[in-house]
Amino acid sequence: xxxxxxLLDHGSGGKMANHLIASMMLPAFDNPILxxxxxxAILNAQAGRLAFSTDTYVVDPLFFPGGNIGDLAVNGTVNxxxxxxxxxxxLSVGLIIEEGFSVSDLEKIxxxxxxxxxxxxxxxxxxxxxxxxxxxADKIFINTAGIGVIPDGVDIAGDNARPGDQILLSGTxxxxxxxxxxxxxxxxxxxxxxxxxxxxxHMVHRLLAAGxxxxxxxxxxxxxxxxxxxxxxxxxxxxITLLEETIPVKKPVAGICELLGLDPLxxxxxxxxxxxxxxxxxxxxxxxxxxxxxxxxACIIGKVTADRPGTVIMKTPIGGxxxxxxxxxxxxxxxx
Amino acid sequence: xxxxxxLLDHGSGGKMANHLIASMMLPAFDNPILxxxxxxAILNAQAGRLAFSTDTYVVDPLFFPGGNIGDLAVNGTVNxxxxxxxxxxxLSVGLIIEEGFSVSDLEKIxxxxxxxxxxxxxxxxxxxxxxxxxxxADKIFINTAGIGVIPDGVDIAGDNARPGDQILLSGTxxxxxxxxxxxxxxxxxxxxxxxxxxxxxHMVHRLLAAGxxxxxxxxxxxxxxxxxxxxxxxxxxxxITLLEETIPVKKPVAGICELLGLDPLxxxxxxxxxxxxxxxxxxxxxxxxxxxxxxxxACIIGKVTADRPGTVIMKTPIGGxxxxxxxxxxxxxxxx
Numbered sequence: 001x002x003x004x005x006x007l008l009d010h011g012s013g014g015k016m017a018n019h020l021i022a023s024m025m026l027p028a029f030d031n032p033i034l035x036x037x038x039x040x041a042i043l044n045a046q047a048g049r050l051a052f053s054t055d056t057y058v059v060d061p062l063f064f065p066g067g068n069i070g071d072l073a074v075n076g077t078v079n080x081x082x083x084x085x086x087x088x089x090x091l092s093v094g095l096i097i098e099e100g101f102s103v104s105d106l107e108k109i110x111x112x113x114x115x116x117x118x119x120x121x122x123x124x125x126x127x128x129x130x131x132x133x134x135x136x137a138d139k140i141f142i143n144t145a146g147i148g149v150i151p152d153g154v155d156i157a158g159d160n161a162r163p164g165d166q167i168l169l170s171g172t173x174x175x176x177x178x179x180x181x182x183x184x185x186x187x188x189x190x191x192x193x194x195x196x197x198x199x200x201x202h203m204v205h206r207l208l209a210a211g212x213x214x215x216x217x218x219x220x221x222x223x224x225x226x227x228x229x230x231x232x233x234x235x236x237x238x239x240i241t242l243l244e245e246t247i248p249v250k251k252p253v254a255g256i257c258e259l260l261g262l263d264p265l266x267x268x269x270x271x272x273x274x275x276x277x278x279x280x281x282x283x284x285x286x287x288x289x290x291x292x293x294x295x296x297x298a299c300i301i302g303k304v305t306a307d308r309p310g311t312v313i314m315k316t317p318i319g320g321x322x323x324x325x326x327x328x329x330x331x332x333x334x335x336x
Numbered sequence: 337x338x339x340x341x342x343l344l345d346h347g348s349g350g351k352m353a354n355h356l357i358a359s360m361m362l363p364a365f366d367n368p369i370l371x372x373x374x375x376x377a378i379l380n381a382q383a384g385r386l387a388f389s390t391d392t393y394v395v396d397p398l399f400f401p402g403g404n405i406g407d408l409a410v411n412g413t414v415n416x417x418x419x420x421x422x423x424x425x426x427l428s429v430g431l432i433i434e435e436g437f438s439v440s441d442l443e444k445i446x447x448x449x450x451x452x453x454x455x456x457x458x459x460x461x462x463x464x465x466x467x468x469x470x471x472x473a474d475k476i477f478i479n480t481a482g483i484g485v486i487p488d489g490v491d492i493a494g495d496n497a498r499p500g501d502q503i504l505l506s507g508t509x510x511x512x513x514x515x516x517x518x519x520x521x522x523x524x525x526x527x528x529x530x531x532x533x534x535x536x537x538h539m540v541h542r543l544l545a546a547g548x549x550x551x552x553x554x555x556x557x558x559x560x561x562x563x564x565x566x567x568x569x570x571x572x573x574x575x576i577t578l579l580e581e582t583i584p585v586k587k588p589v590a591g592i593c594e595l596l597g598l599d600p601l602x603x604x605x606x607x608x609x610x611x612x613x614x615x616x617x618x619x620x621x622x623x624x625x626x627x628x629x630x631x632x633x634a635c636i637i638g639k640v641t642a643d644r645p646g647t648v649i650m651k652t653p654i655g656g657x658x659x660x661x662x663x664x665x666x667x668x669x670x671x672x
Binding site: 008009011012013014015016017018036037038039040041042043044045046047048049050051052053054055056057058060079080081083084086090092093094095096099125126127128130131132133136137138141143145146147148150157158159218219221222223227231235266268325326327328332333334 | 344345347348349350351352353354372373374375376377378379380381382383384385386387388389390391392393394396415416417419420422426428429430431432435461462463464466467468469472473474477479481482483484486493494495554555557558559563567571602604661662663664668669670
């Protein structure tokens, strides 16, 4: 492109918009459905159940250790679809770009989206670009929506937790949120931390292929593990008991949490899942997770009880108990 | 809600975010799929073809004669799905809200989205809300993605125009864009103009039910009729000839276009469609359109030729000809 800045014309729907699509979007997202360039993508579907989800990404800064807003936007929606037990297939992308944004940064972001989509096995099939005048948006915001196919026999939902279910966590917590905060606050420039941004659909597929009867799956993003477990306890009207010493947090992440006075249980993750499975399946599910490239630190962190429905209780190593509430009042905007 | 302003906490994923969803989103968009509150919506699909599309809305001002950003966001994506010949069924909604935005304005926008969805016969089944710090977005931006079902036998696409096809336009042009510009520039406060924002899916259904063999359907939004016809001429590798005197423009809209030096052919519409049909079906298609509540001003504006593939030619009443190019260089940001 002649210009190294995005101009309002790039979002006009006219010649420059078409040029942007042809020169940058189609190569980055290359697939035959997108390149038909109709108002919508045309998809072939089998009869059955589909999962449909959307998320908007406004993370600041755009580039961070472990990823950028582009792969985050792909992985996040892939994960939301996968958490329904679905095989993610198709994504839409809606871009809001601030006038003057760097074309080379846009190229990096689109390339990361394309790579993340290929890695997750999904196709970006339709999209839209708006350019807004300088000062009316901050650099770039990305919405993705995703469609996946739910295999027959899979029945995963937030209201499916049952007393006795074991709760598995696929790895360390708080990596994404702390990486972003650390960068933004300029705290520990050389801390060995990075975002866990990753697509979890292959791990979900592995669990289902092994015959694990998953009751609930959820990725603990904004609000962290604590908020996600509270949502599930409420939806299923069950109690949840966690064992504090089992919840893995990387040392440098824990250190920054202490420095900032943050509880890692409330900090966003972008490549972790919580799975609720019947006790009889728990050990097999754990070893399947641990065999997955993204699950080596997987562990069982607690269980579902019939007591105190709607409540999440943390048992401490010295035998104490405290109630873990939803996130309230903390302000970590633009973490994802 | 206690506060009359949206706070960062409303986008935190925590308690206030859940309260916002429960108190405002679920009532506005009421349907059983959304209220399951999983990471994604679970939909039942028949075997067949689906249409999938997305659009982001950044219109400024948010409220205008004929609608607001909320119904515009629903109608726009409903139309993109309908332009594939599909029956729109499900929408996702992604909100980016600026900290401090008025809760009562948000309520009006959500109510308009709910009403537009009911009127179009679609369900808003999944969504996401981000709140960004004051000054990092301008008030509210809305992304919608939509899924529709393409009936068997329907084959509508941008590369399907054939020489001899007649080109139908469903009504007057430039109403939306000129309404927004007029408001923004404070030109003619009492001009009797309003946005044409409307869902066109019922009109498409009427045409298909009447057995019209539609080759191409497209709604001429950003870039206007001129840009849309150029896209189709390019995709189908055909020529297009328009008859200038047949293209309807409301008088006050034409007046403001003149004042601003704008060609209405390039101005955005939000409730109009272009249909390409074989000559033998043209009169029937026209009368079906004119019988539709949104089509009383429908007309035939031109035809497809084998000459000059990729080119759109305007024939003037006095026998002249000029080439109608795509939109280039005009800057009408935030028109939709």
